[in-house]
Amino acid sequence: MFYRMPEFNYFRPRSLKEATDLITRLEDFKILAGGTDLLIDLRIGRYRPKNVVDISGIKELSYIVDEGGIIRIGALTKLQDIVESPVVRGKLLALAEAVEQMGSWQVRCMGTVGGNLCNASPAADTAPPLMVYEARVKAVSTRGEREIPITKFFKGPRETELMRDEILTEVIIPYIDGAGTATLKLGRRNAFTLSVVAVSTLAKVSNGRFEDVRIALNAVAPRPVRAVRAEEFLRGREVCMEVIDEGSKLVVKDISPVSDVRATAEYRRDMSVVLTHDALLKSLRRAGFAIGGE
Numbered sequence: 119m120f121y122r123m124p125e126f127n128y129f130r131p132r133s134l135k136e137a138t139d140l141i142t143r144l145e146d147f148k149i150l151a152g153g154t155d156l157l158i159d160l161r162i163g164r165y166r167p168k169n170v171v172d173i174s175g176i177k178e179l180s181y182i183v184d185e186g187g188i189i190r191i192g193a194l195t196k197l198q199d200i201v202e203s204p205v206v207r208g209k210l211l212a213l214a215e216a217v218e219q220m221g222s223w224q225v226r227c228m229g230t231v232g233g234n235l236c237n238a239s240p241a242a243d244t245a246p247p248l249m250v251y252e253a254r255v256k257a258v259s260t261r262g263e264r265e266i267p268i269t270k271f272f273k274g275p276r277e278t279e280l281m282r283d284e285i286l287t288e289v290i291i292p293y294i295d296g297a298g299t300a301t302l303k304l305g306r307r308n309a310f311t312l313s314v315v316a317v318s319t320l321a322k323v324s325n326g327r328f329e330d331v332r333i334a335l336n337a338v339a340p341r342p343v344r345a346v347r348a349e350e351f352l353r354g355r356e357v358c359m360e361v362i363d364e365g366s367k368l369v370v371k372d373i374s375p376v377s378d379v380r381a382t383a384e385y386r387r388d389m390s391v392v393l394t395h396d397a398l399l400k401s402l403r404r405a406g407f408a409i410g411g412e
């Protein structure tokens with residue numbers, strides 16, 4: 119019946135080793151972290167696993183550590199802990215801005231960063247900021263561990279690079295001194311809403327030119343994307359309003375929005391340009407570079 123929780127065997131490992139050993143043996147399973155995506159998917163019958171492996175009790179996967187130049191966030195770190203982290207607010211403002219607009223306080227107190235990434239929704243809100251920071255994720259199995267660049271992690275809706283026996287354990291986020299970053303999200307209302315489109319940007323200026331510029335968007339393609347053609351146009355150019363206007367328009371070349379219940383493809387395309395423009399100006403201000411008339 120619709121909305122009825124199906125039956126499954128329930129496992130609750132207490133360590134990462136116990137969890138990886140377990141999923142190596144199990145044939146048909148789903149991992150449960152905060153459950154804010156998975157429990158709905160089980161109820162509507164999107165997945166019908168024989169086994170559910172609840173990893174939420176693995177304490178070693180919840181942390182935020184600043185190692186100087188790199189911040190490590192454990193996959194089971196709750197979204198609300200990220201919002202409240204002085205480290206994230208201080209060094210990864212685009213991530214803080216994205217996460218504070220996700221769901222409600224209740225959802226953020228249950229949902230994890232690893233769950234948001236592994237669910238691989240095209241509208242995943244942690245994806246754009248992590249893409250502009252060029253984060254990597256760590257995947258662990260009984261065979262060992264490996265790092266995957268976030269820009270290569272998403273394969274399509276609900277599909278990632280993770281192998282069936284791998285658990286995502288950590289997000290590794292480098293930050294660049296002197297760069298400004300920002301996230302702007304547009305939904306159908308101001309709060310508690312999924313993205314119609316969200317844009318994260320990073321800008322670093324040297325001698326009045328874009329030394330580094332990165333742009334990432336969600337909800338406008340089958341997976342979150344970097345707007346590489348706009349970035350290529352902007353990199354090395356003089357930082358002025360005309361260049362930002364022209365560069366922002368190029369984001370449409372890397373997106374392929376569709377019309378759905380939240381917005382039309384045309385509206386998403388137009389808003390991608392507007393949000394990119396405004397996020398770039400915000401990033402530039404944060405990098406200490408205000409543009410005349412701004």
Ligand SMILES: Cc1cc2nc3c(=O)[nH]c(=O)nc-3n(C[C@H](O)[C@H](O)[C@H](O)COP(=O)(O)OP(=O)(O)OC[C@H]3O[C@@H](n4cnc5c(N)ncnc54)[C@H](O)[C@@H]3O)c2cc1C
Nearest residue numbers: 149151152153154155156220221229230233234236243286
């Ligand atoms: C009311 C509501 C509002 C929401 N609003 C937003 C929003 O504004 N923006 C947004 O982006 N999302 C939103 N979400 C979606 C959801 O809350 C987030 O995606 C959340 O971060 C998911 O994390 P979780 O720990 O609950 O994942 P779970 O539901 O536990 O898992 C999600 C998926 O990832 C897999 N998984 C989880 N952790 C791991 C891991 N460590 N290794 C391997 N696989 C793993 C699971 O098997 C499952 O397939 C909302 C959800 C609800 C119910």
